[in-house]
Amino acid sequence: xxxxxxxxVNVPFADLSYPTGAVKKTxxxxxxxxxxxxxxxxxxxxxxxxxxxxxxxxxxxALGLSSGGDAIYVALKILDVGKGDEVITQGNAYNATVTxxxxxxxxxxxxxxxxxxxxxxxxxxxxxxxxxxxxxxxxHLYGLVADMExxxxxxxxxxxxxxxxxxxxxxxxxxxxKAGIWSEIAAWSFYPTKNLGAFGEAGAITTKSEKYFQxxxxxxxxxxxxxxxxxxxxxxxxxxxxxxxxxxxxxxxLNDWTEKRIEAAEFYDELIDExxxxxxxxxxxxxxxxxxxxxxxxxLKKGLDxxxxxxxxxxxxxxxxxxxxxxxxKQPFFAExxxxxxxxxxxxxRILSLPIFFGITRKQQKYVVESLRNSIPII
Ligand SMILES: *Cc1c(COP(=O)(O)O)cnc(C)c1O
Numbered sequence: 251x252x253x254x255x256x257x258x259v260n261v262p263f264a265d266l267s268y269p270t271g272a273v274k275k276t277x278x279x280x281x282x283x284x285x286x287x288x289x290x291x292x293x294x295x296x297x298x299x300x301x302x303x304x305x306x307x308x309x310x311x312a313l314g315l316s317s318g319g320d321a322i323y324v325a326l327k328i329l330d331v332g333k334g335d336e337v338i339t340q341g342n343a344y345n346a347t348v349t350x351x352x353x354x355x356x357x358x359x360x361x362x363x364x365x366x367x368x369x370x371x372x373x374x375x376x377x378x379x380x381x382x383x384x385x386x387x388x389x390h391l392y393g394l395v396a397d398m399e400x401x402x403x404x405x406x407x408x409x410x411x412x413x414x415x416x417x418x419x420x421x422x423x424x425x426x427x428k429a430g431i432w433s434e435i436a437a438w439s440f441y442p443t444k445n446l447g448a449f450g451e452a453g454a455i456t457t458k459s460e461k462y463f464q465x466x467x468x469x470x471x472x473x474x475x476x477x478x479x480x481x482x483x484x485x486x487x488x489x490x491x492x493x494x495x496x497x498x499x500x501x502x503x504l505n506d507w508t509e510k511r512i513e514a515a516e517f518y519d520e521l522i523d524e525x526x527x528x529x530x531x532x533x534x535x536x537x538x539x540x541x542x543x544x545x546x547x548x549x550l551k552k553g554l555d556x557x558x559x560x561x562x563x564x565x566x567x568x569x570x571x572x573x574x575x576x577x578x579x580k581q582p583f584f585a586e587x588x589x590x591x592x593x594x595x596x597x598x599x600r601i602l603s604l605p606i607f608f609g610i611t612r613k614q615q616k617y618v619v620e621s622l623r624n625s626i627p628i629i
Contacts, residue, residue: 258566258567258617259567259613259614259617260567261567261568261569261605261610261614261617261618262569262605262607263569263570263571263603263605264443264605264606264607265607265609265610266442266443266447266607267609268607268608268609269447269500269503269507269608269609270449272500272503273496273499273500273503276499277449277495277496277499280495280499281492281495284491284492284495290491291488291491292471292488292491293491293494295491295494295495295498296314296488296489296491296494298494298498299312299314299489299494299495299497299498299501300312300313300314300454300489300494302498302501303438303454303456303497303501304456306421306501306504307428307429307430307431307436307456308428308430308431309430309431309436309456309457309458310457310458310459310460310463311456311457311458311459311460311462311463312454312455312456313454313455313456313457313463313466313467313470314452314453314454314488314489314493314494315452315453315454315455315470315487315488315489316451316452316453316470316486316487316488316489316490317346317439317441317451317452317453317487318346318415318417318437318438318439318440318441318444318453319346319347319349319350319439319453320350320453320487321437321438321439321453321454321455322346322347322350322351322387322413322415322437323350323353323354323487324437324455324466324469324470324487325413325434325435325436325437325455325466326350326351326354326356326385326413327354327469328435328455328462328465328466328469329384329385329411329413329434329435329462331351331354331356331384331385332354332355332356333354333355333356334355334356334382335354335355335356335357335382335383335384335385336356336357336358336359336378336380336382336383336384337351337356337357337358337359337383337384337385337386337387337413338358338359338360338361338375338378338379338383338385338386338387339351339358339359339360339361339370339386339387339388339389339415340360340361340362340363340369340370340388340389340391340591340594341360341362341363341577341578341579341580341589341591341594341595341598342363342368342389342391342573342574342577342578342594342597342598343387343389343391343415343574343578344389344415344417344573344574344578345574345578345581346417346439347387347389347415347417347578348578348579348584350437351387356384356385357382357586358578358579359378359383359588359589360378360577360578360579360589360591360594361374361375361378361589361591362374362591362592362593362594363591363593363594363597364397364593365593365596365597366534367394367396367397367534367536368391368392368394368534368547368597368601369388369389369390369391369394369395369396369397370386370388370389370396370397370401371593372397372400372401372404374591375401375404376404378589379404379408379410383408383410384410384411385410385411385412385413386401386404386405386410386411386412386413387412387413387414387415388401388412388414388415389415389417389418390414390415390416390418390419390422390429391418391573392418392533392541392543392544392545392546392547392573393418393419393422393445393541393542393543393544393545394419394422394533394534394536394539394541395419395422395423395424395429395432395539395540396424397424398412398414398424398425398427398432399424399425401432402432411433411434411435412432412433412434413433413434413435413436413437414429414430414432414433414435414436414437415437416429416430416436416437416438417437417438417439417441417444417453418444418445418544418545419542419544420438420444420445420446420504420508420542420544421445421504421505421508421540421542422539422540422541422542423539423540424536424538424539424540425538426538430456431456431458434457434459434462435455435456435457435459435462436455436456436457437453437454437455438453438454438455438456439452439453440452440453440454440493440497444544445504445507445508445511445542445544446497446500446501446504447500448493448496448497449492449493449496450490450492450493451490451493452489452490452493452494452497453489454489465482468481468482468484469482469484469485469487470484470485470486470487470488471484471486471488472484472485472486473485507608508542510608511542511543511606511607511608512540512541512542512543514543514546514606514610514615515533515541515543515546515606517612517615518532518546518604518606518615518618518619519532519533519535521615521616521619522548522619525619525620525622525623526623528551529550529551529554529626530548530549530550530551530602530622530626531548531549531551532548533546533547533548543606545573545603545606546603546604546605546606547573547601547602547603547604548601548602548603548604549597549600549601549602550600550601550602550626551600552596552600554600554626556572556599556600556602558625559602559622559625559626560572560602562621562624562625563618563621563622563625566621566624566625568605568617568618568621568622569605570602570603570604570605571603572601572602572603573601573603574598575598575599576598577591577594577595577598579591580595604618604622605618
């Protein structure tokens with residue numbers, strides 16, 4: 251393999267300086283204009299971004315919201331999910347995915363994942379379906395779209411809704427179809443580190459249904475249909491105008507940033523293939539999927555000490571993270587431990603996210619893999 255760098259190279263887990271730099275000037279100019287406009291809440295900038303985001307996703311409607319977790323909550327509320335209902339998701343979801351379900355009063359149920367893809371296993375959804383089940387909520391983890399063809403069939407046969415958690419899947423595809431168009435409603439996060447990120451909190455839902463969209467418009471704005479006509483029990487979950495400006499300015503770069511991320515991931519794949527002999531596995535490759543590598547999560551061989559490996563990497567100035575070390579249903583706050591997902595639990599203990607971001611250099615990546623090699627005992 252190519253010679254690896256010997257000197258220490260700092261590799262942060264994520265670095266937002268490139269995507270921020272790309273829009274900094276135009277953003278500051280746009281903020282000045284926004285301030286002069288004096289119209290701060292649900293201003294035209296929000297609607298402009300919503301139109302652009304719907305178009306990007308191939309959806310008919312997009313609704314800007316306050317965060318990704320709120321987007322999941324609003325999606326479920328639009329579908330009238332509440333107390334007495336069950337929503338099937340996966341244990342290796344983000345905490346916000348599960349708490350959004352719980353906020354509606356519904357009960358989250360956990361289907362185990364497919365060990366090959368780390369996304370929800372359609373076969374494991376079936377046994378959880380009962381008369382209370384209302385929604386299947388797959389998470390397109392790390393940027394790989396779940397097996398939506400099979401999940402769609404299951405939903406159709408059992409008359410269930412699908413809500414996709416697309417927080418890590420901006421522009422990802424499976425079977426040629428984009429993330430977010432497989433479901434009644436898709437939820438997006440624009441948290442700053444996401445593939446498309448704002449400069450603060452932001453999220454959205456997308457849908458093909460005008461009825462769902464209109465209900466969302468009311469729900470995010472205190473349930474109002476027209477001024478002071480509070481048709482629904484609503485809340486304030488509006489997208490902020492300044493975040494909408496940032497998102498509109500960044501969106502034209504998203505495809506390019508995504509391609510660069512994929513190239514970086516493929517370079518990691520090559521390096522891992524050259525350097526390791528089964529100690530670590532690169533992320534899955536599904537021929538029909540366009541993985542957009544929001545995260546580049548490797549799987550460590552059973553028996554390796556992840557904490558120690560992370561510490562060793564940190565000593566070499568390489569920052570890593572784990573998404574997620576414990577299934578949500580095993581977190582202290584989660585009281586009712588009904589579902590057990592052995593494959594999820596095993597993989598949660600062995601995954602490790604390597605640094606990936608727009609702007610990471612080949613030199614940094616070589617150094618990461620070299621440092622990883624140095625951090626793992628040869629078995
Ligand atoms: C980031 C994320 C969320 C929540 O998004 P916020 O904007 O932080 O609320 C939900 N689900 C997944 C899978 C995420 O990665």
